[in-house]
Amino acid sequence: MTRLETVRLDQSFERWHELLNLILASFAYMDGRIAPPSSALKLTSQSLREKAEREIGYVVLERNAMLGCSFCRPEPECLYIGKLAVLPAEQGRGIGRMLLGLAEETARRLDLSVLRLETRIELTGNHAAFGRWGFVKTAENTHPGFSKTTSIEMQKTLSAL
Numbered sequence: 001m002t003r004l005e006t007v008r009l010d011q012s013f014e015r016w017h018e019l020l021n022l023i024l025a026s027f028a029y030m031d032g033r034i035a036p037p038s039s040a041l042k043l044t045s046q047s048l049r050e051k052a053e054r055e056i057g058y059v060v061l062e063r064n065a066m067l068g069c070s071f072c073r074p075e076p077e078c079l080y081i082g083k084l085a086v087l088p089a090e091q092g093r094g095i096g097r098m099l100l101g102l103a104e105e106t107a108r109r110l111d112l113s114v115l116r117l118e119t120r121i122e123l124t125g126n127h128a129a130f131g132r133w134g135f136v137k138t139a140e141n142t143h144p145g146f147s148k149t150t151s152i153e154m155q156k157t158l159s160a161l
Contacts (some may be wrong), residue, residue, distance in 0.1 A: 002062050004095065006102060009057035015066065016045035019059065022066050023048075026085035034120040035150065036143050040083065055082075058102050060095050068095040072103050078114035078155065079107040100133055104158055115156045121149050130154050 007013070020043055027040040043051075051057065051071060060068040068086040072079050081103050086095045103115055118141065119126040127137070135154035143150045 004067070004093075004098065005061050006098065007059050007061060009052040009059065013052070013059075016048050018066055019048055019069060020045050022059075022069060022087060023083055023085045025087055026068075029088070030120070030123070034122050036146070038120075040085075051083075056106055058099060060086075060098060067093075068099055070099040070103065072106050074110050074112065075116070077112070078116040079103060079110065079112045081115055081117040084117070096129070097133065107158060113158050113160075115158065116153065117155075118151045118153050120151050127152065127154070 023040050023043060027038050030038050054073070056072040056074075058070050058072075059066050067090045068084075070084040071082045073082065074080075081100070084096065084099055086099075100115070107113070107115055115135070116138075117130065117135065119130065121140070131154075133156070135156045137152050138155045139153040140149040141151045141153060142148065
């Protein structure tokens, strides 16, 4: 088995279009399942570049092939994890867990003791997966223009080192 490597997104990263394709491929299963549609559909190569300037982004590579990514945004009390994506054919290999491990390291480095993420209400498989990784549901949220719950918030409290 080849070794997976992680790369932090910075000014030298140039594969924005490939990163966009990774996210769109990873989120494609949500099409027609969630309302409103995923914000991933509004991303562009340029908006990803800008996102990486504001947030902390990571990609997972194997033999230079991009397999997964995540973006982390420091908030006053926690580290928000967004756009966690793993190519469907690569799921089950620990890539998501690797990206969450990077988020934990980042949170600790920033002296934050909580990870936070949101997942759509319809994606119960995601709820279960994040639950297995130590996240618990902390809130229900509603997107503007909707009267019912459209997403849940989950948090994980990090243990002291």
